[in-house]
Amino acid sequence: MLKKWITMLLCLLVIASFSACGSKKQENKPDESSEAVSSTDQTNQSDESPLKVYVTFNAMKEFVTAVGKDKVEVATIIPDGMEPHDFEPKAQDIAGLSSAKIFVYSGLGMEAWAEEAIKAADNTDLIIVEASKGADVIENTDQEEIEEHGQYDPHIWLSLKGAESEVKNIKDALVQADPSNKDYYEANCDDFISQLEDLYNEYNEKFQSVEKKSFVTGHAAFGYLCRDFGLEQNSVEDTFAEGEPSAQQLTELVEYCKENDVSTIFAEEMASQEVSQTLADEVGAKVDTIYTMESNEDDMTYLERMSDNLSKIYESLK
Structure with a gap:
């Protein structure tokens, strides 16, 4: 009889032990609210990541960086030392455009390959910026140049006034892509244009004197x-x-x-x-x-x- 009671007592202890283990596992499992918070944090982090901007050459990178600062991640397609007129994009350049948010090129025939590259990238969400759009441009007069390269002189970024126009177009694109930071982009744009105008005023006075x-x-x-x-x-x-x-x-x-x-x-x-x-x-x-x-x-x-x-x-x- 005593052996029977001991056996029953051991069985009860084993059952209690398994129940306690099951209870501990349940307590350590994350609840649905914790998963929701984690998901929200990841979304916010994604939203705060820099805008992926592809540009054709260095001057465009300078302008994008001046306006976007830490809120942009800029990749330059044309390698340093290569003439933009002669460049032809590679498969990796097209792949980059396919995942970019913004593509900036100067235009006016400087990057004759740009439109084909945009088509090949097939990125319906890509914001395309022809930075020279709307600027007061200089027309070529040489008929051979017009036939081969187009009607306009493309070197507008080498003018302080032209740079102002291009920077404003870039700012508008950044605001379109990231409207929550509109004030930030506009303040940076105004600051850069102010520096351009200061330099213009300084040398306009000097050139008038010679x-x-x-x-x-x-x-x-x-x-x-x-x-x-x-x-x-x-x-x-x-x-x-x-x-x-x-x-x-x-x-x-x-x-x-x-x-x-x-x-x-x-x-x-x-x-x-x-x-x-x-x-x-x-x-x-x-x-x-x-x-x-x-x-x-x-x-x-x-x-x-x-x-x-x-x-x-x-x-x-x-």
Whole structure:
């Protein structure tokens, strides 16, 4: 009889032990409200992630970064050192556009491949920004250039006034993509434009004070900059830096430089300086570098490089 009671007591203890284990497992299981909070946190974190912006070349990256700052993640499609006119996008570039939120290109024929790349990306949510849209543009007059590259001079970002126009278009796109941060983008845009205007005012006064108004470049990329300040460029190569000047063109440039006491021939890092050096040697001038801001040259910002350009041009006219 005693053995029977002991056996029954052991059975009861085993049953109680299993019940307690089951109770502990239930207590450690997360409830539905905890899962809901975790899900909400993940959503908020996703919402706060930077906007994925693809741009064509360095100047566009500078403008997007100036307005978007820490709320954008910018990828540049054209590698540093490559001329945008000659670039052809690769499969990885198209793949990037297919997942991007915004695509910024300057336009006016600078990136002739842009429209095809947009089609190939097949991203219906992609916000497309032709940054030069609505700007006061300069028309090409050379019929061959018009047939090959289009009707307009594309180098609008090399003008402080042109930069203002492009920055405003970029700001509008960021606001469209992220309206909750509208005030942030508008404040950054206003601040950058204020810096552009300060630089313009500083050099407009300086250029008005000099008698000489013309300078010589290796590449006719500074038409918009000249329009800003009432200057004139003479160039070794045309707007799209294609081919080499004829003997007659070089002879005319040599005569022009001598008649106007040109002391500096400006050349770009990305273009061949050989012809510019030949011209400089012929007229007793020096060759100096000027920035086109298509690549990240010398790790300087847009404003620093633009200031450097204007300073060198001004010194050459004094």
